[in-house]
Amino acid sequence: MIPPLMPTYARADVAFERGEGAYLFAADGRRYLDFGAGVAVVALGHCHPHLVEALARQAGALWHCSNLYRIPGQERLAERLVENTFADSVFFANSGAEAVECGLKMIRKHFDDTGSPGRYRVITCAGGFHGRTLATIAAGRQEKHLTGFDPVVDGFDQVAFGNLDELRAAITDETAAILIEPVQGEGGIHPAALEYLRGLREVADEYGLLLFFDEIQCGMGRTGKLFAHEWAGMAPDILAAGKGLGGGFPVGACLATEKAAAALSAGSHGSTFGGNPLAMAAANAVLDVVLADGFLDRVDAVARLLWKRLESLVEAHPKVLGGLRGAGLMVGLACVFDNGTLVAHLRDNGLLTVPAADNVVRLLPPLVIEERHVDEAMAILERSCAELADRAA
Ligand SMILES: *Cc1c(COP(=O)(O)O)cnc(C)c1O
Secondary structure (H helix, E strand, C coil): CCCCCCCCCCCCCCCEEEEEECEEEECCCCEEEECCHHHHCCCCCECCHHHHHHHHHHHCCCCCCCCCCCCHHHHHHHHHHHHHCCCCEEEEECCHHHHHHHHHHHHHHHHHHCCCCCCCEEEEECCCCCCCCHHHHHHHCCHHHHCCCCCCCCCEEEECCCCHHHHHHHCCCCEEEEEECCEECCCCCEECCHHHHHHHHHHHHHHCCEEEEECCCCCCCCCCCCCHHHHHCCCCCEEEECHHHHECECCEEEEECHHHHCCCCCCCCCCCCCCCHHHHHHHHHHHHHHCCCCHHHHHHHHHHHHHHHHHHHHHHCCCCEEEEEEECCEEEEEECCCHHHHHHHHHHCCEECEEECCCEEEECCCCCCCHHHHHHHHHHHHHHHHHHHHHHC
Protein backbone atom coordinates (compact mmCIF):
# COMPACT_ATOMS: atom_id res chain seq x y z
CA MET A 1 0.00 0.00 0.00
CA ILE A 2 1.34 3.45 -0.85
CA PRO A 3 2.26 5.51 2.22
CA PRO A 4 0.50 8.85 2.75
CA LEU A 5 3.83 10.56 1.98
CA MET A 6 4.60 9.93 -1.68
CA PRO A 7 7.69 7.72 -1.75
CA THR A 8 9.83 9.81 -4.14
CA TYR A 9 12.93 9.58 -1.93
CA ALA A 10 14.89 6.64 -0.51
CA ARG A 11 15.25 8.28 2.88
CA ALA A 12 17.66 7.43 5.70
CA ASP A 13 15.79 6.52 8.87
CA VAL A 14 16.80 9.61 10.85
CA ALA A 15 14.57 12.56 11.78
CA PHE A 16 16.19 15.80 12.89
CA GLU A 17 14.60 18.01 15.46
CA ARG A 18 16.99 20.89 15.84
CA GLY A 19 20.02 22.47 14.20
CA GLU A 20 22.76 24.69 15.53
CA GLY A 21 25.65 25.90 13.38
CA ALA A 22 27.30 22.90 11.73
CA TYR A 23 25.35 20.41 13.90
CA LEU A 24 22.01 18.65 13.63
CA PHE A 25 20.30 16.93 16.54
CA ALA A 26 18.09 13.89 15.91
CA ALA A 27 14.87 13.13 17.75
CA ASP A 28 16.76 10.55 19.84
CA GLY A 29 19.17 13.27 21.01
CA ARG A 30 22.08 12.14 18.84
CA ARG A 31 24.33 14.89 17.44
CA TYR A 32 25.58 14.87 13.84
CA LEU A 33 28.20 17.06 12.18
CA ASP A 34 26.44 18.27 9.03
CA PHE A 35 28.79 18.25 6.01
CA GLY A 36 25.83 18.04 3.63
CA ALA A 37 24.10 21.26 4.71
CA GLY A 38 20.81 20.12 3.19
CA VAL A 39 22.64 19.69 -0.16
CA ALA A 40 24.51 23.00 -0.09
CA VAL A 41 21.48 24.96 1.10
CA VAL A 42 22.24 25.83 4.71
CA ALA A 43 25.20 28.00 3.71
CA LEU A 44 25.51 29.77 7.07
CA GLY A 45 24.83 26.70 9.19
CA HIS A 46 21.63 25.94 11.07
CA CYS A 47 19.79 28.73 12.87
CA HIS A 48 22.42 31.40 12.25
CA PRO A 49 21.43 34.14 14.75
CA HIS A 50 21.40 36.88 12.09
CA LEU A 51 19.03 34.87 9.85
CA VAL A 52 16.79 33.85 12.74
CA GLU A 53 16.51 37.49 13.79
CA ALA A 54 15.82 38.76 10.24
CA LEU A 55 13.19 36.11 9.53
CA ALA A 56 11.48 36.49 12.92
CA ARG A 57 11.30 40.25 12.43
CA GLN A 58 9.83 39.85 8.93
CA ALA A 59 7.38 37.15 10.13
CA GLY A 60 5.93 39.66 12.57
CA ALA A 61 5.59 42.37 9.90
CA LEU A 62 4.50 40.92 6.52
CA TRP A 63 4.65 37.43 4.99
CA HIS A 64 3.18 37.92 1.56
CA CYS A 65 1.53 40.58 -0.55
CA SER A 66 2.04 39.39 -4.19
CA ASN A 67 4.08 40.80 -7.02
CA LEU A 68 1.17 43.10 -7.89
CA TYR A 69 2.87 45.52 -5.50
CA ARG A 70 6.38 46.79 -4.89
CA ILE A 71 8.41 44.59 -2.55
CA PRO A 72 11.26 46.65 -1.06
CA GLY A 73 13.17 43.51 0.00
CA GLN A 74 13.25 42.38 -3.65
CA GLU A 75 14.48 45.76 -4.84
CA ARG A 76 17.21 45.72 -2.22
CA LEU A 77 18.32 42.13 -2.91
CA ALA A 78 18.32 42.73 -6.67
CA GLU A 79 20.40 45.91 -6.25
CA ARG A 80 22.92 44.06 -4.10
CA LEU A 81 23.20 41.13 -6.52
CA VAL A 82 23.63 43.55 -9.43
CA GLU A 83 26.26 45.51 -7.51
CA ASN A 84 28.27 42.38 -6.74
CA THR A 85 28.01 40.42 -10.01
CA PHE A 86 28.05 40.74 -13.81
CA ALA A 87 24.25 41.07 -13.81
CA ASP A 88 22.10 44.13 -14.55
CA SER A 89 18.74 42.67 -13.50
CA VAL A 90 17.31 39.81 -11.40
CA PHE A 91 14.10 37.73 -11.33
CA PHE A 92 13.18 35.94 -8.09
CA ALA A 93 11.70 32.44 -8.01
CA ASN A 94 11.15 29.80 -5.32
CA SER A 95 13.59 27.13 -6.39
CA GLY A 96 16.60 26.36 -8.50
CA ALA A 97 14.64 24.66 -11.25
CA GLU A 98 12.39 27.72 -11.55
CA ALA A 99 15.44 29.98 -11.82
CA VAL A 100 16.73 27.79 -14.68
CA GLU A 101 13.27 27.83 -16.33
CA CYS A 102 13.31 31.61 -16.20
CA GLY A 103 16.67 31.64 -17.96
CA LEU A 104 15.48 29.17 -20.60
CA LYS A 105 12.37 31.24 -21.32
CA MET A 106 14.54 34.37 -21.45
CA ILE A 107 16.74 32.72 -24.10
CA ARG A 108 13.80 31.80 -26.36
CA LYS A 109 12.19 35.21 -25.94
CA HIS A 110 15.47 37.05 -26.57
CA PHE A 111 15.91 35.44 -29.98
CA ASP A 112 12.22 35.80 -30.80
CA ASP A 113 12.38 39.52 -29.94
CA THR A 114 15.56 40.06 -31.96
CA GLY A 115 14.23 38.55 -35.16
CA SER A 116 15.55 34.97 -34.89
CA PRO A 117 12.60 32.93 -33.57
CA GLY A 118 14.12 29.79 -35.10
CA ARG A 119 17.04 29.99 -32.71
CA TYR A 120 15.87 28.20 -29.59
CA ARG A 121 18.16 25.23 -29.01
CA VAL A 122 20.39 25.09 -25.96
CA ILE A 123 23.61 23.09 -25.74
CA THR A 124 24.10 21.38 -22.38
CA CYS A 125 26.79 19.06 -21.04
CA ALA A 126 26.78 15.38 -20.10
CA GLY A 127 26.65 14.95 -16.34
CA GLY A 128 24.81 18.25 -15.90
CA PHE A 129 21.87 18.67 -13.56
CA HIS A 130 19.43 21.57 -13.77
CA GLY A 131 16.32 20.51 -11.83
CA ARG A 132 13.30 18.23 -12.06
CA THR A 133 10.74 20.13 -14.15
CA LEU A 134 9.99 18.86 -17.67
CA ALA A 135 12.32 21.39 -19.32
CA THR A 136 15.13 21.01 -16.79
CA ILE A 137 15.17 17.18 -16.98
CA ALA A 138 15.41 17.59 -20.75
CA ALA A 139 18.37 19.94 -20.20
CA GLY A 140 20.08 17.49 -17.82
CA ARG A 141 19.30 14.49 -20.01
CA GLN A 142 19.93 11.89 -17.30
CA GLU A 143 18.38 8.58 -18.25
CA LYS A 144 17.08 7.99 -14.71
CA HIS A 145 15.33 11.39 -14.65
CA LEU A 146 13.77 11.08 -18.12
CA THR A 147 12.57 7.48 -18.13
CA GLY A 148 8.79 7.30 -18.31
CA PHE A 149 8.32 11.02 -18.86
CA ASP A 150 8.19 11.11 -22.67
CA PRO A 151 7.87 13.12 -24.78
CA VAL A 152 11.08 14.89 -23.79
CA VAL A 153 10.87 18.69 -24.06
CA ASP A 154 12.52 19.67 -27.33
CA GLY A 155 15.37 22.10 -27.70
CA PHE A 156 18.40 20.59 -25.97
CA ASP A 157 21.58 19.15 -27.45
CA GLN A 158 24.13 17.48 -25.25
CA VAL A 159 27.90 17.46 -25.61
CA ALA A 160 30.77 16.18 -23.43
CA PHE A 161 31.66 18.38 -20.44
CA GLY A 162 34.96 20.15 -20.95
CA ASN A 163 35.31 19.56 -24.69
CA LEU A 164 35.21 22.83 -26.69
CA ASP A 165 35.72 21.17 -30.08
CA GLU A 166 32.69 18.93 -29.61
CA LEU A 167 30.69 21.93 -28.45
CA ARG A 168 31.67 24.02 -31.49
CA ALA A 169 30.73 21.13 -33.77
CA ALA A 170 27.25 20.94 -32.20
CA ILE A 171 26.37 24.57 -32.99
CA THR A 172 23.76 25.02 -35.74
CA ASP A 173 21.61 27.89 -37.07
CA GLU A 174 19.08 26.94 -34.41
CA THR A 175 21.49 27.17 -31.46
CA ALA A 176 20.61 29.96 -29.06
CA ALA A 177 22.61 29.31 -25.92
CA ILE A 178 25.01 27.19 -23.86
CA LEU A 179 23.94 26.07 -20.38
CA ILE A 180 26.47 24.57 -17.97
CA GLU A 181 27.37 24.24 -14.30
CA PRO A 182 30.87 25.69 -13.72
CA VAL A 183 31.24 22.93 -11.11
CA GLN A 184 28.94 19.97 -11.72
CA GLY A 185 27.31 18.90 -8.47
CA GLU A 186 24.83 16.02 -8.79
CA GLY A 187 26.93 14.68 -11.68
CA GLY A 188 29.77 13.84 -9.30
CA ILE A 189 31.61 17.11 -8.45
CA HIS A 190 33.38 17.90 -11.71
CA PRO A 191 34.92 21.38 -11.84
CA ALA A 192 35.24 22.91 -15.30
CA ALA A 193 38.76 24.02 -16.18
CA LEU A 194 38.97 27.82 -16.00
CA GLU A 195 40.39 27.75 -19.52
CA TYR A 196 37.22 25.91 -20.67
CA LEU A 197 34.96 28.56 -19.09
CA ARG A 198 36.91 31.31 -20.87
CA GLY A 199 36.66 29.27 -24.08
CA LEU A 200 32.87 29.05 -23.70
CA ARG A 201 32.71 32.84 -23.49
CA GLU A 202 34.72 33.14 -26.71
CA VAL A 203 32.57 30.59 -28.53
CA ALA A 204 29.37 32.27 -27.34
CA ASP A 205 30.62 35.65 -28.57
CA GLU A 206 31.82 34.23 -31.88
CA TYR A 207 28.44 32.64 -32.68
CA GLY A 208 26.20 35.21 -30.96
CA LEU A 209 24.98 32.72 -28.34
CA LEU A 210 23.86 33.50 -24.81
CA LEU A 211 26.01 31.89 -22.12
CA PHE A 212 23.95 30.58 -19.19
CA PHE A 213 25.62 29.31 -16.00
CA ASP A 214 23.78 27.18 -13.47
CA GLU A 215 25.45 28.12 -10.17
CA ILE A 216 22.65 26.83 -7.99
CA GLN A 217 25.03 24.48 -6.17
CA CYS A 218 28.48 25.99 -6.75
CA GLY A 219 27.48 29.64 -6.23
CA MET A 220 26.78 31.79 -3.18
CA GLY A 221 30.30 31.64 -1.81
CA ARG A 222 30.81 27.87 -1.91
CA THR A 223 34.08 28.05 -3.87
CA GLY A 224 35.41 31.08 -2.01
CA LYS A 225 34.05 33.62 -4.52
CA LEU A 226 30.43 34.78 -4.58
CA PHE A 227 30.02 32.84 -7.86
CA ALA A 228 32.38 30.12 -9.09
CA HIS A 229 32.92 31.55 -12.61
CA GLU A 230 34.65 34.57 -11.05
CA TRP A 231 37.75 32.38 -10.67
CA ALA A 232 37.95 32.34 -14.49
CA GLY A 233 37.82 36.14 -14.77
CA MET A 234 34.88 36.07 -17.18
CA ALA A 235 31.11 36.30 -16.97
CA PRO A 236 28.01 34.64 -18.42
CA ASP A 237 24.93 36.45 -19.81
CA ILE A 238 22.52 34.61 -17.53
CA LEU A 239 23.04 32.84 -14.19
CA ALA A 240 20.71 30.72 -12.05
CA ALA A 241 21.16 30.85 -8.27
CA GLY A 242 19.29 28.95 -5.58
CA LYS A 243 20.17 26.57 -2.75
CA GLY A 244 22.48 28.67 -0.49
CA LEU A 245 20.86 31.96 -1.54
CA GLY A 246 18.14 31.70 1.11
CA GLY A 247 20.26 29.87 3.68
CA GLY A 248 17.45 27.30 4.07
CA PHE A 249 14.48 29.41 3.01
CA PRO A 250 13.26 28.44 -0.50
CA VAL A 251 14.41 31.07 -2.99
CA GLY A 252 15.85 31.03 -6.48
CA ALA A 253 17.10 33.83 -8.68
CA CYS A 254 17.80 34.34 -12.36
CA LEU A 255 20.47 36.99 -12.89
CA ALA A 256 21.03 38.47 -16.35
CA THR A 257 22.73 41.19 -18.32
CA GLU A 258 20.55 43.97 -19.68
CA LYS A 259 20.79 42.49 -23.17
CA ALA A 260 19.35 39.13 -22.06
CA ALA A 261 16.96 40.41 -19.39
CA ALA A 262 15.33 42.89 -21.76
CA ALA A 263 13.36 39.96 -23.20
CA LEU A 264 11.20 39.60 -20.10
CA SER A 265 8.81 42.52 -19.73
CA ALA A 266 5.57 42.90 -17.74
CA GLY A 267 3.31 39.93 -18.33
CA SER A 268 5.92 37.69 -19.96
CA HIS A 269 6.92 35.76 -16.83
CA GLY A 270 5.82 35.56 -13.23
CA SER A 271 5.47 33.68 -9.94
CA THR A 272 2.96 33.91 -7.10
CA PHE A 273 5.42 33.33 -4.30
CA GLY A 274 8.66 34.32 -6.04
CA GLY A 275 10.55 36.92 -4.03
CA ASN A 276 7.97 37.22 -1.26
CA PRO A 277 8.92 39.33 1.78
CA LEU A 278 9.92 36.32 3.92
CA ALA A 279 12.20 34.90 1.23
CA MET A 280 13.75 38.33 0.64
CA ALA A 281 14.40 38.86 4.35
CA ALA A 282 16.21 35.51 4.48
CA ALA A 283 18.27 36.10 1.33
CA ASN A 284 19.19 39.68 2.28
CA ALA A 285 20.36 38.38 5.67
CA VAL A 286 22.46 35.70 3.92
CA LEU A 287 24.08 38.41 1.78
CA ASP A 288 24.78 40.56 4.89
CA VAL A 289 27.01 37.74 6.12
CA VAL A 290 28.48 36.45 2.84
CA LEU A 291 29.38 39.93 1.56
CA ALA A 292 30.86 41.07 4.88
CA ASP A 293 34.58 41.90 4.78
CA GLY A 294 36.74 38.80 5.00
CA PHE A 295 33.94 36.19 4.88
CA LEU A 296 34.82 34.72 1.48
CA ASP A 297 38.54 34.81 2.36
CA ARG A 298 37.75 32.71 5.42
CA VAL A 299 35.78 30.23 3.26
CA ASP A 300 38.80 29.99 0.98
CA ALA A 301 41.18 29.46 3.91
CA VAL A 302 39.13 26.76 5.64
CA ALA A 303 38.59 25.03 2.28
CA ARG A 304 42.35 24.90 1.69
CA LEU A 305 42.84 23.41 5.14
CA LEU A 306 40.14 20.78 4.48
CA TRP A 307 41.70 19.90 1.10
CA LYS A 308 45.15 19.44 2.62
CA ARG A 309 43.77 17.07 5.22
CA LEU A 310 41.63 15.19 2.68
CA GLU A 311 44.61 14.66 0.38
CA SER A 312 46.34 12.78 3.20
CA LEU A 313 43.15 10.82 3.89
CA VAL A 314 42.87 9.69 0.27
CA GLU A 315 46.53 8.71 0.26
CA ALA A 316 46.14 6.70 3.47
CA HIS A 317 43.04 4.76 2.36
CA PRO A 318 43.48 3.55 -1.22
CA LYS A 319 41.16 0.58 -0.54
CA VAL A 320 38.27 2.95 0.20
CA LEU A 321 38.99 6.23 -1.61
CA GLY A 322 40.07 6.64 -5.21
CA GLY A 323 40.53 10.39 -5.39
CA LEU A 324 39.49 13.90 -4.51
CA ARG A 325 38.07 16.69 -6.67
CA GLY A 326 36.00 19.85 -6.56
CA ALA A 327 36.45 23.50 -5.65
CA GLY A 328 36.45 25.22 -2.28
CA LEU A 329 33.85 23.73 0.06
CA MET A 330 32.35 21.65 -2.75
CA VAL A 331 34.32 18.44 -2.50
CA GLY A 332 33.86 15.03 -4.08
CA LEU A 333 35.49 11.89 -2.66
CA ALA A 334 35.62 9.16 -5.29
CA CYS A 335 34.79 5.80 -3.70
CA VAL A 336 36.40 2.48 -4.50
CA PHE A 337 33.21 0.60 -3.64
CA ASP A 338 29.60 1.75 -3.41
CA ASN A 339 29.35 5.40 -2.29
CA GLY A 340 26.11 4.66 -0.42
CA THR A 341 28.05 2.36 1.92
CA LEU A 342 30.45 5.16 2.86
CA VAL A 343 27.64 7.72 3.27
CA ALA A 344 25.73 5.34 5.60
CA HIS A 345 28.86 4.43 7.56
CA LEU A 346 29.84 8.09 8.02
CA ARG A 347 26.30 8.83 9.19
CA ASP A 348 26.46 5.98 11.72
CA ASN A 349 29.67 7.58 12.97
CA GLY A 350 28.06 11.03 13.23
CA LEU A 351 29.03 12.78 9.96
CA LEU A 352 26.43 13.70 7.33
CA THR A 353 27.50 13.74 3.66
CA VAL A 354 25.66 13.49 0.32
CA PRO A 355 26.06 10.88 -2.42
CA ALA A 356 26.46 11.99 -6.06
CA ALA A 357 26.75 10.30 -9.46
CA ASP A 358 30.06 8.66 -10.50
CA ASN A 359 30.21 6.86 -7.14
CA VAL A 360 31.14 10.03 -5.29
CA VAL A 361 30.55 11.18 -1.72
CA ARG A 362 30.00 14.93 -1.57
CA LEU A 363 31.22 17.15 1.26
CA LEU A 364 29.21 20.39 1.22
CA PRO A 365 29.69 21.81 4.72
CA PRO A 366 28.21 25.12 5.84
CA LEU A 367 30.48 27.99 4.76
CA VAL A 368 30.95 29.00 8.41
CA ILE A 369 32.89 25.90 9.50
CA GLU A 370 36.10 26.43 11.42
CA GLU A 371 39.26 24.41 11.97
CA ARG A 372 37.66 22.48 14.84
CA HIS A 373 34.88 21.25 12.52
CA VAL A 374 37.48 20.14 9.98
CA ASP A 375 39.31 18.28 12.79
CA GLU A 376 36.11 16.58 13.90
CA ALA A 377 35.08 15.62 10.35
CA MET A 378 38.54 14.27 9.61
CA ALA A 379 38.53 12.12 12.75
CA ILE A 380 35.20 10.55 11.66
CA LEU A 381 36.42 10.14 8.07
CA GLU A 382 39.69 8.49 9.23
CA ARG A 383 37.87 6.10 11.52
CA SER A 384 35.19 5.24 8.97
CA CYS A 385 37.67 4.62 6.17
CA ALA A 386 39.79 2.41 8.44
CA GLU A 387 36.72 0.42 9.48
CA LEU A 388 35.55 -0.02 5.88
CA ALA A 389 39.06 -1.04 4.77
CA ASP A 390 39.11 -3.66 7.55
CA ARG A 391 35.72 -4.91 6.50
CA ALA A 392 36.81 -5.21 2.87
CA ALA A 393 40.03 -7.06 3.78
C1 LIG B 1 19.77 21.58 -6.89
C2 LIG B 1 20.08 22.03 -8.25
C3 LIG B 1 19.08 22.44 -9.14
C4 LIG B 1 17.61 22.35 -8.81
O1 LIG B 1 17.24 23.15 -7.73
P1 LIG B 1 15.81 22.91 -7.03
O2 LIG B 1 15.76 23.97 -5.97
O3 LIG B 1 15.82 21.52 -6.49
O4 LIG B 1 14.79 23.08 -8.08
C5 LIG B 1 19.46 22.90 -10.38
N1 LIG B 1 20.75 22.98 -10.73
C6 LIG B 1 21.75 22.60 -9.91
C7 LIG B 1 23.16 22.74 -10.36
C8 LIG B 1 21.44 22.10 -8.65
O5 LIG B 1 22.44 21.69 -7.85
